[in-house]
Amino acid sequence: MGACAFDLSHYRELLEAAEAGGYRWAEFDRQPQPGDLFLRHDVDLSLEAALELARLEHELGAHATYFLMTESAFYNLDSHAGRAAHRQLRQWGHRVGLHAVHPHAELDERFDPVIAWHNPEPEYMSEPIAGAVNVMEAPYFTPGHYRSDSNAHWREGCPHEELVGGAFDWLHMNVHPVIWAYRGESMRETMESMLDAKRAEWLEYLANDRIDLS
Numbered sequence: 077m078g079a080c081a082f083d084l085s086h087y088r089e090l091l092e093a094a095e096a097g098g099y100r101w102a103e104f105d106r107q108p109q110p111g112d113l114f115l116r117h118d119v120d121l122s123l124e125a126a127l128e129l130a131r132l133e134h135e136l137g138a139h140a141t142y143f144l145m146t147e148s149a150f151y152n153l154d155s156h157a158g159r160a161a162h163r164q165l166r167q168w169g170h171r172v173g174l175h176a177v178h179p180h181a182e183l184d185e186r187f188d189p190v191i192a193w194h195n196p197e198p199e200y201m202s203e204p205i206a207g208a209v210n211v212m213e214a215p216y217f218t219p220g221h222y223r224s225d226s227n228a229h230w231r232e233g234c235p236h237e238e239l240v241g242g243a244f245d246w247l248h249m250n251v252h253p254v255i256w257a258y259r260g261e262s263m264r265e266t267m268e269s270m271l272d273a274k275r276a277e278w279l280e281y282l283a284n285d286r287i288d289l290s
């Protein structure tokens with residue numbers, strides 16, 4: 077296995093590592109059991125990046141929970157592309173939770189009853205939520221059972237080797253799709269790649285709206 081790059085080929089290796097370690101794809105609908113891997117994706121910036129990871133997971137038989145926003149400045153879940161992305165995630169067998177902006181925790185029929193707060197403050201991060209699982213409440217958020225790639229940095233190291241070796245009794249792994257779907261040696265470069273892709277998408281939307289781009 078090569079260096080721990082934040083790209084799709086190492087993401088594939090991470091998923092294969094989990095398979096090799098005998099982990100089972102778990103959903104936030106019951107207490108963690110030995111061998112569970114709760115694969116979580118907070119979709120902050122790009123539905124397209126989410127779909128890239130979702131397709132790869134589907135190909136490898138992996139299941140994740142995608143947390144989608146209804147209040148994002150970067151995408152619109154009610155748009156044609158937003159509805160198509162939601163439908164596709166469901167078709168590939170993934171779960172869909174709400175990536176909520178505090179204190180708005182309004183679930184509707186699009187979401188499973190599970191919530192991940194966007195950029196939470198410590199005061200409410202792990203507080204129970206009426207009618208829904210909070211992914212950052214106990215037991216899902218427990219020291220030694222949580223790894224996150226926030227800002228393209230695994231604070232406790234990339235977990236691929238520990239996954240292969242079955243080192244975790246169970247694990248909640250938080251993976252942000254844009255970091256893996258877009259290229260860049262730094263977060264800045266990765267964001268530039270995403271902005272290039274968004275510019276191309278927006279040009280297509282403009283053409284679809286019959287804007288004269290000649």
Ligand SMILES: [Zn+2]
Pocket residue numbers: 079080081086234235236237
């Ligand atoms: Zn790695």
Ligand SMILES: [Zn+2]
Pocket residue numbers: 118119120175193194195
């Ligand atoms: Zn977020």
